[in-house]
Amino acid sequence: MSAAIGRPDAWRFQLTFGPAMILAVSFMSVVLGAGLIGRDFRGWLREWLGRVRAWALLFGILWAAYFGIALLGPYLFTTEASSLVKHVKWTAAVTWVLTTVGAVLAGQSTKTGGTKDSEKTSGVLALLTTFGPPIFILGMLFLISNFAALCCTSP
Amino acid sequence: MASNQDDTKSNDYLDALARRLSKLKEVPDNILHAAKIREIQSDPAELAVFIDGKPHLQEQLAYLTDFTPSRWLLAQEIPAIRQRRLLLTNTDYKFDPNKDDPYQWARQKNLQGICFSGGGIRSATMNLGILQGLAERGMLSRFDYLSSVSGGGYIHEWFAAWVKREGYREVEEQLKPLPESGQPCQREPIRWLRRYSNYLTPQKGLLTGDTWVAVAIWFRNTFLNQLILISILFLLLHLPNLVAPYLIQKSEVGFVPAAVILFLLALASITYTLWHEYNRITGGPPASPERAFARKGFFTGGNETTIQFVVILPLLMAGAFYLSHVVHDRLSIWDVAGVFLSQWVLVASLAFAGACLDVYKMARGLTTKPAGWKRIWYEIRILVVGAGGVVLGNAAVAAAGGTLLFLGVNWLLPRTCQTL
Numbered sequence: 001m002s003a004a005i006g007r008p009d010a011w012r013f014q015l016t017f018g019p020a021m022i023l024a025v026s027f028m029s030v031v032l033g034a035g036l037i038g039r040d041f042r043g044w045l046r047e048w049l050g051r052v053r054a055w056a057l058l059f060g061i062l063w064a065a066y067f068g069i070a071l072l073g074p075y076l077f078t079t080e081a082s083s084l085v086k087h088v089k090w091t092a093a094v095t096w097v098l099t100t101v102g103a104v105l106a107g108q109s110t111k112t113g114g115t116k117d118s119e120k121t122s123g124v125l126a127l128l129t130t131f132g133p134p135i136f137i138l139g140m141l142f143l144i145s146n147f148a149a150l151c152c153t154s155p
Numbered sequence: 156m157a158s159n160q161d162d163t164k165s166n167d168y169l170d171a172l173a174r175r176l177s178k179l180k181e182v183p184d185n186i187l188h189a190a191k192i193r194e195i196q197s198d199p200a201e202l203a204v205f206i207d208g209k210p211h212l213q214e215q216l217a218y219l220t221d222f223t224p225s226r227w228l229l230a231q232e233i234p235a236i237r238q239r240r241l242l243l244t245n246t247d248y249k250f251d252p253n254k255d256d257p258y259q260w261a262r263q264k265n266l267q268g269i270c271f272s273g274g275g276i277r278s279a280t281m282n283l284g285i286l287q288g289l290a291e292r293g294m295l296s297r298f299d300y301l302s303s304v305s306g307g308g309y310i311h312e313w314f315a316a317w318v319k320r321e322g323y324r325e326v327e328e329q330l331k332p333l334p335e336s337g338q339p340c341q342r343e344p345i346r347w348l349r350r351y352s353n354y355l356t357p358q359k360g361l362l363t364g365d366t367w368v369a370v371a372i373w374f375r376n377t378f379l380n381q382l383i384l385i386s387i388l389f390l391l392l393h394l395p396n397l398v399a400p401y402l403i404q405k406s407e408v409g410f411v412p413a414a415v416i417l418f419l420l421a422l423a424s425i426t427y428t429l430w431h432e433y434n435r436i437t438g439g440p441p442a443s444p445e446r447a448f449a450r451k452g453f454f455t456g457g458n459e460t461t462i463q464f465v466v467i468l469p470l471l472m473a474g475a476f477y478l479s480h481v482v483h484d485r486l487s488i489w490d491v492a493g494v495f496l497s498q499w500v501l502v503a504s505l506a507f508a509g510a511c512l513d514v515y516k517m518a519r520g521l522t523t524k525p526a527g528w529k530r531i532w533y534e535i536r537i538l539v540v541g542a543g544g545v546v547l548g549n550a551a552v553a554a555a556g557g558t559l560l561f562l563g564v565n566w567l568l569p570r571t572c573q574t575l
Binding site for chain 1: 478
């Protein structure tokens, strides 16, 4: 598959990052405008706009993540995309599997019972149960996007 | 509804239906076996025998007499519901089968039921938790019906058996969850339930059939469940691949008008929302407590969902539509002017609410308001001099900054892949 799909086209990057960047233009103008007006700009609106900007940032990140996984995910582990991939490909895959299995086992451990008793709760295992599920989901999404690309590029 | 007391007493629906039919003045010709029915109509016993085993005829007669099986069944259940409610609430919810309609009675008395779904021991465990939660809140006795299937039936029958042995109130009391520590263990029926929670695989051990059947069932169910989830994710992750070529590569489709409309929608939404926010914050305390806690409208009260869906999302989509134009290096002086103007209007509208509405209001308060047509000129003068000067100048500088940033993005986007 890796050889079949080759290097990603420019439009994939553009659609992943472009809309969020254009969205940022409007909000940077607003920040600049509020800054120029200075202390005359009312506090409540400054706070209100701050929250709107935070939502805009989240929407931008969500867009980039969704389109990134869908459009760039299949290219992440192709050697054409980056020479670095050649060295870390299998390491990343093994780490993902181990983290997933470790998180499942850690979740069943009595040392991650969810109690506040520090003697019983293991720090490393608690960390594994916290970060394990998101890492698994991320890896799974990359796998599915690869599968989707494989289905679409196969004859 | 012309009802008959015998209808509720009879345990046989067909007998009750035949009695209804015998009192019917006229049997229409379009009913199956109309002639025969007319012939034996005066004898309910013979009628019941005749209609037995004829489902299509029963269906026609049920609608003709307005006496469906569900109406008959509900009428049969009502005495039991009344008896139960009398026992638990000391209130007799009277029902006269000669006068009252069962459906209306059920609606007026607010009959309620719980349904326990299936799912083996998982369902039984979850439904035990629901029973315990309802018992803890004293809500269990409110329900008149308990319906269940599969794993839900397991907890249903366990609960029913316990109630039959000890009584409703006692069971409700004992079902209440105990605190986590420092208390005696759970009641015997709950401990029994937990002890035999392996009822689906009673034979333990690696080489027993029960174990391997359970493993196979688990794999089958997990596979089917994950198949649905993965199919949805597959579709979602494949969707951009289908849409993207139209959005980016075929720019001749011309998405710029769509981008402009979406930008204007976002601008109008944010301005309108801000106007309400400004009036809410600067308008003093609400006239009444009810007004203070009144439900806020979609566009009013700074609703975050509104901002997300009518401001941020349209702006993001406008960016996506405009992208097809940007990445092909087709920007003209009109594009740059359009971006500058849009940013200027956006910043000016926000800055007006943020700074200059106050100046405007203050100026109006300090000067004498003329009457007649001069009032319009007065308002414009106050608006432009008092508020507009600060806003328009600053907004122009901010819009210039935004336009420069836009040009930077425009330069960067077509080159993204080349540097990676």
